[in-house]
Amino acid sequence: MSASAVNESSAKGKDTLRLVGKQPEFFPGMVGGLRHPSAIATFEVTGAVPADLERLDRCMQSFFPEPQTLAPPETSEPGLALLRRVHEWQSALQRESGIPVFGPCLVRPLRQRPGSNRSARLYALVIPYVAPQATLASLRWVVSAVSHGLAGDRLPAGSRSVLVEELATVSDLLKGFGYRTTNPMHFLAAADRLGVPFARMGHGVFAFGLGEHCRWLNSSITDKTPSIGVTLARDKHESASILRRFGLPVPAHVMVSNEEQAVRAARHFGFPVVVKPNDQEQGRGVFAGLLTEEDVRSSFREASQFSKKILVEKHVHGEDFRFTVFQGRVVKIMHRRPGGVSGDGRNTIASLLKEVQAWPEHQRALRRHGTYRLQMDQEALGMLREQGLSPESVPEPGQFVPLRRKSNISSGGSHHIIALEQTHPDNRAVAVRACATLELDLAGVDLILRDPALPWHETGGAICEINAQPQIGIRDTPDIYADILWGLIGGDGSIDVHVLLLGGTANEASFAFEERWQAARSLGCNALSTPGGAWVEGTQCVWRPDNGFVAARALLHDKRVQALYCVLTVSD
Numbered sequence: 001m002s003a004s005a006v007n008e009s010s011a012k013g014k015d016t017l018r019l020v021g022k023q024p025e026f027f028p029g030m031v032g033g034l035r036h037p038s039a040i041a042t043f044e045v046t047g048a049v050p051a052d053l054e055r056l057d058r059c060m061q062s063f064f065p066e067p068q069t070l071a072p073p074e075t076s077e078p079g080l081a082l083l084r085r086v087h088e089w090q091s092a093l094q095r096e097s098g099i100p101v102f103g104p105c106l107v108r109p110l111r112q113r114p115g116s117n118r119s120a121r122l123y124a125l126v127i128p129y130v131a132p133q134a135t136l137a138s139l140r141w142v143v144s145a146v147s148h149g150l151a152g153d154r155l156p157a158g159s160r161s162v163l164v165e166e167l168a169t170v171s172d173l174l175k176g177f178g179y180r181t182t183n184p185m186h187f188l189a190a191a192d193r194l195g196v197p198f199a200r201m202g203h204g205v206f207a208f209g210l211g212e213h214c215r216w217l218n219s220s221i222t223d224k225t226p227s228i229g230v231t232l233a234r235d236k237h238e239s240a241s242i243l244r245r246f247g248l249p250v251p252a253h254v255m256v257s258n259e260e261q262a263v264r265a266a267r268h269f270g271f272p273v274v275v276k277p278n279d280q281e282q283g284r285g286v287f288a289g290l291l292t293e294e295d296v297r298s299s300f301r302e303a304s305q306f307s308k309k310i311l312v313e314k315h316v317h318g319e320d321f322r323f324t325v326f327q328g329r330v331v332k333i334m335h336r337r338p339g340g341v342s343g344d345g346r347n348t349i350a351s352l353l354k355e356v357q358a359w360p361e362h363q364r365a366l367r368r369h370g371t372y373r374l375q376m377d378q379e380a381l382g383m384l385r386e387q388g389l390s391p392e393s394v395p396e397p398g399q400f401v402p403l404r405r406k407s408n409i410s411s412g413g414s415h416h417i418i419a420l421e422q423t424h425p426d427n428r429a430v431a432v433r434a435c436a437t438l439e440l441d442l443a444g445v446d447l448i449l450r451d452p453a454l455p456w457h458e459t460g461g462a463i464c465e466i467n468a469q470p471q472i473g474i475r476d477t478p479d480i481y482a483d484i485l486w487g488l489i490g491g492d493g494s495i496d497v498h499v500l501l502l503g504g505t506a507n508e509a510s511f512a513f514e515e516r517w518q519a520a521r522s523l524g525c526n527a528l529s530t531p532g533g534a535w536v537e538g539t540q541c542v543w544r545p546d547n548g549f550v551a552a553r554a555l556l557h558d559k560r561v562q563a564l565y566c567v568l569t570v571s572d
Contacts (some may be wrong), residue, residue: 016150017082017143018044020122024139026132029549032106035197036128039135042110043086043143046120049078049150053085059149060089060142063167065096065363083107083125086146090138091127096367097171098178100185101135102192103128130200131177141170171367179204183219183481186474190482196493199557208485209493211527211561220442221469222488229438233468236278236311239438240465246437248430249462251448253313262300263293265312272315275299277307281467283408287379289315290405291386316462318448320407321418323431324472326442326484330420330428332477335452339374339412340402343395349384350376350391353403361475362412374403374412409473417476418452426455434463442484444470496563497556498523503570520565527555530567536560547571 024041031038050056087105094101110122129135144166148159179185184204191198191208198208205218216223221230232239240250252269255278256262266273275296276286285306287299296312303310324332341352356362357372365373374380376391380403384390387401395401407413420428431445446464449456456462472480500519513530517538520528528535529551534542536558545551548568555561 016045016047016049016147017086018046018147019139019143020044023132023136024125024127024129026129026135029553032126034103034106034126034128035192035195036103037130038126039129039132041125041127041139043083043123043125044120045079045082045123047150049082051078053078053081056082056146056149057085060085060145063145063163064089064092065367066092066360077109079109079121079123080107082146083123086139086142087125087127089146090135090142093138093142093170094130094134094174094178095185097134097174098180098185099130099134099174100179100188101128101130102189134174134177137170137173141166181219181471182474183469183471184217186472186481187217187485190485194482194486194492196485196489201557207557209489210497210556211495211564212559213489213491213493213495214557214559215488215493217488219469220472222442224441225468226439229440230468232438233440233443233466234279234281236276236465237309240463243434243437243463243466246433248434248437249456251314251316251462251464253311256300256310256312259297259300262296262310262312266290266293266296269312269314274311274313274315275303276311276313277303278309278311280306281469282410282471283406283413286406286408288405295382316448316460316464318450318459318461320464321423321427321447321449321452322415322470323428323445323447324443324470324480325431325435325440325445327487328432328436330431331483332472332480333418333420333423333452334415334473335418336407336409336413336415337400338402338404338407339414340400340404341395343397343399343401345397346394348392348394349389349401352395352401353391372412373410376403379404409471415473423452424455426457427452427461430456430461430463434466438466438468440466440468442470443468444472495561496524497566498525498564499566499568501568501570516565516567523563523565525563525565527558527561527564528567529555529564531569 020042024039026039028037030036031040084105084107091101106126108124110124112122145163148163184206188198188206196208197210198206201207201216205216207214207216209215232242237255240253243250254265256265262275271291272289273296274286274288275290277284285303287303290296290299300310320336322334322336323330341349341356343352353374353376356374362373383403383405389401404411404413409415427447427449431447434445435443444467447456447461448464449461450459474481516530517528517535526537529548531545531548531551533540533545534551534555536555537560542551542554545554548566552564552566552568555564
């Protein structure tokens with residue numbers, strides 16, 4: 001059954017909510033006080049809308065993997081509460097696919113059209129958007145689901161199965177517009193919470209704040225992160241050589257080009273060893289704790305699928321700690337351990353793994369990437385054989401059974417937060433110095449330590465690698481992204497913007513530059529935009545823009561601008 005069938009079914013007495021017109025009207029600017037590019041959709045609500053909407057909330061929640069926080073209904077005008085929910089559900093649907101749609105909406109009643117159904121009510125819904133196609137697809141599915149949910153006491157089984165099928169199709173479409181990594185979404189959510197304006201500059205690149213406060217971010221790479229440092233950090237051999245040159249602790253390693261060289265290197269260092277690509281991140285192709293020559297050979301073959309440059313490294317005994325460093329100080333420490341299961345004395349390893357895969361973080365990874373981070377693959381089976389176990393073994397209560405050699409979160413690893421004061425100052429200092437050596441302002445330093453409370457130089461600790469674009473993580477540190485963003489822009493990133501709105505033509509608005517400039521200066525503005533151009537400190541920098549909106553937008557993220565005076569016409 002297709003989406004058209006759902007819509008046909010809903011038309012048979014169930015069309016409580018209808019999107020008027022083929023699609024919303026999309027604007028590149030902000031409408032009605034929203035902080036993001038906005039779309040205006042017209043909706044028709046027919047029939048009575050329940051005042052409490054509790055049954056509808058339960059019905060819609062069943063389609064979403066994460067709990068939704070909904071505003072209390074406005075019983076005086078149920079249609080307003082219903083459309084606010086439409087916005088919350090369509091934006092949540094997009095965020096689930098990595099599309100950064102945040103912020104509130106606006107709902108306004110409209111006058112009825114002549115000759116229209118007197119029982120129908122019209123509303124204008126103003127919503128933030130990122131991609132028009134994604135917004136339209138999300139709205140259409142939510143409207144269909146809401147109409148079915150409002151139709152009776154229970155959602156018919158046939159309707160539900162069709163809606164689930166259509167939701168899967170919509171989700172596949174939305175993934176094409178979303179971000180596969182979590183940093184952009186978390187930074188944008190933090191900006192929305194802090195009231196920091198942001199704008200998309202390019203795929204994955206966002207500007208936060210306005211004018212002189214504006215800072216750019218690409219995931220966790222900032223506009224002050226040097227490309228040299230990023231390039232060196234991504235080359236494990238080069239970065240280790242530089243760190244070693246500055247007296248920092250790094251394991252011995254050698255570059256190899258075939259299995260025989262890899263085996264000879266392992267014999268030279270002595271088992272166990274590590275085999276890993278030289279130029280990959282997030283643990284891709286990394287195999288640690290290898291104990292035999294056959295392990296080295298098979299790991300070399302696996303790692304070669306990710307890179308032509310393979311390292312064999314001396315194994316450093318200890319546990320994995322990720323030190324996140326921002327602007328010369330450690331702001332977060334994670335103790336990471338490989339993915340695995342903990343025994344309860346009753347269930348098999350295979351059963352315990354299914355329980356782990358049901359955890360929210362693993363389910364989110366499955367929805368985003370189509371595979372589980374942790375599964376019973378060849379690496380897991382090999383780890384079990386080394387421990388004398390099988391998937392059907394029943395581990396003792398509290399016994400941890402590792403199924404991964406590396407501890408990266410992206411490969412199913414787990415972590416817990418270590419308080420800064422629980423680590424030795426020398427361990428924090430070596431992480432900060434490593435970042436300073438590559439001149440990185442925000443980075444993740446992976447340290448192998450036997451005991452984080454003891455200094456690395458007394459326990460044989462070492463720097464495993466430096467990640468110049470780290471996934472920072474929000475679990476257990478919900479304010480970390482907001483803290484970093486606030487530190488980057490030094491506040492909410494706002495500047496004063498004064499607007500003069502004229503009813504004349506663009507030529508009239510551009511007339512008398514000296515008069516406009518004097519008005520700008522009297523308001524403390526060092527920048528001026530008009531439909532005819534834009535100026536900073538009296539020097540023109542934009543000529544013949546398409547309109548006043550384009551001229552003003554050109555200055556909003558110009559770091560020279562301290563305050564802006566905009567001259568616009570109604571047509572802009």
